[in-house]
Amino acid sequence: MTDLLPVLTDTWDHEQSWKLATYEAAGGYSALRTALGMEPGDVVQAVKDSGLRGRGGAGFPTGMKWGFLPPPDGGPRYLVVNADESEPGTCKDIPLMLASPQHLIEGVIITSYAIGCHHAFVYVRGEVLHVYRRLLEAVREAYEAGHLGTDIHGSGYDLEVTVHAGAGAYICGEETALLDSLEGRRGQPRLKPPFPAVAGLYARPTVVNNVESIASVPGIVGRGADWFAGLGTEKSQGHGLFSLSGHVVTPGQYEAPLGITLRELLDLAGGVRPGHELKFWTPGGSSTPIFTAAHLDVPLDYESVGAAGSMLGTRALQIFDETTCVVRAVSRWTDFYAHESCGKCTPCREGTYWLKQVLHRIEAGLGEERDVDLLLDLCDNILGRAFCALGDGATSPITSSIEHFRDEYEAHLDGRGCPFDPARSTLFDDTPEAPTALAGAGGRS
Structure with a gap:
């Protein structure tokens, strides 16, 4: 297998790819019309048959997640799109929303129709202001074209979409912390059960899906579940x-x-x-x-x-190539997790702090031989004991790096610190200098 498969990225190289006209010229919103001619339950079944699994990291079957919603009771139900992409190294949802936001919006409309939702939310990181503005403009275009609003394309179906800018907390990538943030509270994970499918946003049945998951739905409806299921592997399709x-x-x-x-x-x-x-x-x-x-x-x-x-x-x-110090890389990641811990539970709040301190000590050449085993012991006291997956995730790079590169950790314990030259691992030939106008605090040099 050496061929790429541009589906979500098929218009990224088009002029003004983010415009509604560009998306429609490439066949955009034909899947929506197909979906509106189907029964909502048939759309859910198509997504189940496709084998689509959540693209946000957990990999849970998307159609099955939709099916967890209880029967309609006359009250509202919601779709919330998790666009709070912040995992170090992850950069797929942001360029997707920047280059082709209509892929996401069409997916939102089809998904909302399938689950009986009339008000959907897209929760995007507030730091990516350019993406937030582009989404707002894309939603405006969709309203003007009749893809959103009341009686969409004469189907009798109504949908309102709200784009919400978060304040930049990694923990809000966890779906229940995201819901608390969306409701105006401090973003912290909720105790489950109840799960969002039963009591989510505003205590109503809610589906929370990743951007890429929702953006994949138009392709499934438009090209067929069998097409999507025929891609990938037997259990990881698409x-x-x-x-x-x-x-x-x-x-x-x-x-x-x-x-x-x-x-x-x-x-x-x-x-x-x-x-x-x-x-x-x-x-x-x-x-x-x-x-x-x-x-x-x-x-x-x-x-x-x-x-x-x-x-x-x-x-x-x-x-990472051979110039990179594993200990330094893992230490930088651990700094991030210690900073982003919401502090709700003791294993994560205290554990990530002490992981950070021990790693700094080893990196500086001030560690002791027992510190490597101390790191493993700290990880063991966090793993499976934290309130959410942040604590578990913080231990993964540490335990795996010690498994594969324990000798490199021990090489830091000779009193001389890191044996690697950080300048060799940089991606640049030299250190970029700040423009003259920005060099001084006052704006002038």
Whole structure:
């Protein structure tokens, strides 16, 4: 398998790809008209038959999740799109919304129709202001074209879409913390059950799905469930966006069927930067256990990656060559998780703080021989005991890096600190300098 499969990315190279006219010229919104001619239950069944699994990291079957909603009781039910992309290394939903927001909006309309929702929300990170503005404009265009609003295309179906900007908390990527934030409260995970399907937004039945999951729905309805199910592998069906970053010649988004390998993706991306070789990489973002060059041929599907000891996650493939210090990389990731812990539960709040301190000590050459085992003990006290998956994710890069590179940790314990030169691992030949106008605090030099 060496061919890419542009579905979500098929218009990214078109002029003004984000415009409604560009999307419609490429066949956009034909799937919506097809869906409106179907019974809502048939749309749900089509998504179930396609085998689409959540593209936000967990990989739970999307159609099955929709089916968990209780029977209609006359009250509202909601669709919430999780666009709070913030996992280090993950960059697929943001470019999708930037380059082709109508893919998402059409998916929102079809999904809302299928589950009986009349008010949908897109929760996007407030820091990506350009994406937020583009989504607002795309929603406005969809209203003007009659794809949103009342009596959509004469079907009698009404839908309102609200684009909400979050305040930039990683924890709000967890679906119940996102719902609390959307309701105006501090973003912290809720105790489950009840699950969002029963009592979600405003205590009403709610479906929470990732951007890529929802954007994949028009293709399933338009081309058929069998088409989608025929892609990928037996249990990990369909196509997906693979984000390649780091020490690779051509980083970016590569859309391909699930089951492609990193070796094949690297061939398409020009390989690791010239003169260097692959040392380690993440298959699904920084919260997934790291892989090494020995895992180049592991099919990138949920089952194969899991059997090899990691998780497919968000398919954020961060590539690191032999110039990179594993301890430094893991320490930087741990700083992030310690900072982003919401503080609700003791294992995560206290555990990530102490992981950060021990890693800093090792990196500085001030560690002791017992510190490596201390890290593993701390991870053991967090894993499975935190309130949500943030704590578990924070332990993954530490335990996996010690498994594969314990000798590198021990090399830091000789009193000299890190044996790697950080300048060698940079992606730039030299350190970029700030423009003169920005060099001083006052704006003038």
